[in-house]
Amino acid sequence: MADAVEIAYFVEARRQVLPGPYDVTLVEGSITTEEEIERIKEVRRQSGLLVTIGACATSGGIQALRNWADVGEFTRTVYASPEYIHTLDRSRPVSDFVPVDFELRGCPISKQQLVDLVTSLLIGRKPSVPEHAVCNECKRHGTVCVMVAQGIPCLGPATQAGCGAICPAYNRGCYGCFGPMELPNPAALGARFIAMGQTARDVSRAFRSFNGYSAAFRAASEQFEKDAIPR
Amino acid sequence: MTEQTPLLGGQVVISKPALQQLFDALRTAGYSLIGPTVREDAIVYDEIAQLTDIPIGWADEQAPGTYRLRRRDDQAHFGFVVGPHSWKRYLSPPSLRLFATRRTGDGFSVETSNDPPPRYAFIGVRACDLVAIAVQDRVFVEGPVQEPHYKARRERAFVLAVNCTEPGGTCFCASMRTGPRCSSGFDLALTELDDAFLCEVGSALGAQMLSAVEWRPAGAFELSRARQAMADALTRMGRGLNTHNLPELLYDNLEHPHWANVAERCLSCANCTMVCPTCFCSDVQETSDLVGETAARVRVWDSCFNREFSYVFGGHLRPNTRARYRQWLTHKLASWTDQYGVLGCVGCGRCITWCPVGIDLTQELAAIRGEGQL
Numbered sequence: 001m002a003d004a005v006e007i008a009y010f011v012e013a014r015r016q017v018l019p020g021p022y023d024v025t026l027v028e029g030s031i032t033t034e035e036e037i038e039r040i041k042e043v044r045r046q047s048g049l050l051v052t053i054g055a056c057a058t059s060g061g062i063q064a065l066r067n068w069a070d071v072g073e074f075t076r077t078v079y080a081s082p083e084y085i086h087t088l089d090r091s092r093p094v095s096d097f098v099p100v101d102f103e104l105r106g107c108p109i110s111k112q113q114l115v116d117l118v119t120s121l122l123i124g125r126k127p128s129v130p131e132h133a134v135c136n137e138c139k140r141h142g143t144v145c146v147m148v149a150q151g152i153p154c155l156g157p158a159t160q161a162g163c164g165a166i167c168p169a170y171n172r173g174c175y176g177c178f179g180p181m182e183l184p185n186p187a188a189l190g191a192r193f194i195a196m197g198q199t200a201r202d203v204s205r206a207f208r209s210f211n212g213y214s215a216a217f218r219a220a221s222e223q224f225e226k227d228a229i230p231r
Numbered sequence: 232m233t234e235q236t237p238l239l240g241g242q243v244v245i246s247k248p249a250l251q252q253l254f255d256a257l258r259t260a261g262y263s264l265i266g267p268t269v270r271e272d273a274i275v276y277d278e279i280a281q282l283t284d285i286p287i288g289w290a291d292e293q294a295p296g297t298y299r300l301r302r303r304d305d306q307a308h309f310g311f312v313v314g315p316h317s318w319k320r321y322l323s324p325p326s327l328r329l330f331a332t333r334r335t336g337d338g339f340s341v342e343t344s345n346d347p348p349p350r351y352a353f354i355g356v357r358a359c360d361l362v363a364i365a366v367q368d369r370v371f372v373e374g375p376v377q378e379p380h381y382k383a384r385r386e387r388a389f390v391l392a393v394n395c396t397e398p399g400g401t402c403f404c405a406s407m408r409t410g411p412r413c414s415s416g417f418d419l420a421l422t423e424l425d426d427a428f429l430c431e432v433g434s435a436l437g438a439q440m441l442s443a444v445e446w447r448p449a450g451a452f453e454l455s456r457a458r459q460a461m462a463d464a465l466t467r468m469g470r471g472l473n474t475h476n477l478p479e480l481l482y483d484n485l486e487h488p489h490w491a492n493v494a495e496r497c498l499s500c501a502n503c504t505m506v507c508p509t510c511f512c513s514d515v516q517e518t519s520d521l522v523g524e525t526a527a528r529v530r531v532w533d534s535c536f537n538r539e540f541s542y543v544f545g546g547h548l549r550p551n552t553r554a555r556y557r558q559w560l561t562h563k564l565a566s567w568t569d570q571y572g573v574l575g576c577v578g579c580g581r582c583i584t585w586c587p588v589g590i591d592l593t594q595e596l597a598a599i600r601g602e603g604q605l
């Protein structure tokens with residue numbers, strides 16, 4: 001990659017920092033502080049294309065679990081001197097603050113998708129990043145469906161493909177690392193989990209992980225959370 | 232070893248262990264054997280070598296959205312039906328590199344593979360799947376355009392079929408008139424009896440392969456037992472589908488409110504199309520290295536349940552699940568007939584079993600026809 005692309009700012013890998021503007025900026029991480037809001041706006045101004053990569057940047061990440069809790073309480077419990085912690089009460093995706101041109105999902109992202117994205121930008125073609133369900137990858141690989149054959153709840157039918165359907169290949173249900181697919185139906189999938197013996201609380205928790213704060217999974221986790229409360 | 236060759240169309244009896252002799256003969260003739268085997272809690276198709284690789288003594292219990300293996304209390308060799316895989320995995324692979332290109336000065340060269348495709352012997356093909364292969368033959372080789380990759384694999388394949396004496400919980404081949412008995416499209420077809428196989432010879436190649444196997448002519452008793460077993464099987468279908476005027480039914484009901492009802496339950500996950508032995512849709516993807524020196528074109532299975540699949544310049548043709556499910560069912564059971572002269576459903580039941588939420592096309596169609604209740 002090094003010859004075709006000049007890396008201007010990647011302090012983990014290269015000390016030298018080149019001044020903007022930049023053709024493409026890849027942004028990792030969610031927005032959790034006031035400073036980050038200002039910084040992402042500046043990044044947007046300096047960037048031709050802004051691409052968010054990973055579950056944190058695209059949907060708020062696992063730290064968005066605090067979006068359903070009291071952050072003050074967390075900081076008081078975790079940090080010895082909570083007064084030094086300045087944080088927003090929510091962990092939010094980059095797209096809540098600035099327009100995003102493209103998203104690479106995943107926790108972690110797929111290296112292949114990253115290379116493909118950079119290649120397509122260099123060549124001028126469409127990146128091959130699918131928006132359909134993980135199930136497509138299971139079936140292409142010939143992996144037997146864990147949901148049908150073993151009754152293991154699997155988020156694959158609501159999750160965007162890209163990981164290669166790794167978890168079902170290891171006898172586990174998909175955890176939803178790549179976030180909601182195009183046109184997900186988490187309500188119907190969750191109803192099926194319940195028919196398979198899960199509680200509404202289990203279902204709410206299943207949707208509330210790395211991508212729990214994405215619109216579709218958030219709505220589902222909140223709905224099943226409500227359903228879990230005895231009336 | 233029997234010296235003479237059995238007659239085409241004839242029926243012979245082979246012992247159960249003698250099936251290994253047939254496997255050996257096929258392997259000696261250069262075939263790689265693909266057949267049922269237990270893996271990941273299901274019966275899948277994979278490369279096999281020995282008779283012991285097949286699921287002897289196993290059965291599968293199938294219902295909408297569930298599949299469970301079960302030990303039988305006998306040593307039946309084919310006491311199960313079809314699983315999550317179908318033969319299209321081998322005839323029209325899920326991912327196939329069509330060609331590669333390399334930059335050469337001011338032009339580029341195209342590299343296609345000249346290796347002949349593998350020579351497969353399919354072991355244990357059921358009646359519904361024989362018809363499914365015939366349907367794909369119409370699509371890929373009998374139409375105005377031939378698909379060379381499919382054609383090469385298909386022409387080289389040997390088919391050892393098996394008649395179903397115990398239909399599964401989601402099977403409805405009797406309604407579709409595709410099974411449970413194999414009527415054509417095989418080299419050899421077995422009917423499993425308690426202590427032996429009755430073997431019908433469907434081609435000269437099949438007869439030739441039998442010449443390396445110990446067999447004896449079938450007696451009246453075996454023939455009548457097999458006939459009885461097939462008659463019983465017909466009455467044990469897991470499901471049924473009223474096929475009367477199917478295309479008209481669907482064309483007349485494109486705006487039926489039931490499509491919205493299915494859309495509430497359907498996940499648009501594409502499992503049904505991927506497991507269906509007749510669904511053939513694919514996407515063509517281009518890959519290239521970072522500097523643009525080499526590129527390749529790869530064909531992968533795709534589905535009408537994926538939005539990208541119906542993207543045309545300016546937008547997506549089927550933006551919601553209602554439109555996608557309707558497209559799927561209407562194609563299988565109506566417009567397929569206009570295109571290929573046959574229905575696109577052979578009644579194998581895979582889409583019912585392997586739908587994660589158990590959507591059952593036989594019930595959806597009954598609802599549209601106004602029969603039964605959901």
Ligand code: SF4
Pocket residue numbers: 134135136138139144145146147148154155156157165168173174502587
């Ligand atoms: S295992 Fe999960 S991702 Fe794979 S086909 Fe089944 S439901 Fe879909």
Ligand code: SF4
Pocket residue numbers: 312313357358359360395397398399402403404405409410411412577578579580
């Ligand atoms: S649909 Fe018919 S032919 Fe196919 S597996 Fe079931 S019983 Fe056998």
Ligand code: SF4
Pocket residue numbers: 503506507508509510563575576577578579580581582583
């Ligand atoms: S539509 Fe369903 S039952 Fe019909 S052939 Fe396809 S998978 Fe089998």
Ligand code: SF4
Pocket residue numbers: 496497498499500501502503504536585586587588589590
């Ligand atoms: S019918 Fe079932 S398998 Fe097919 S797309 Fe809908 S949910 Fe998935």
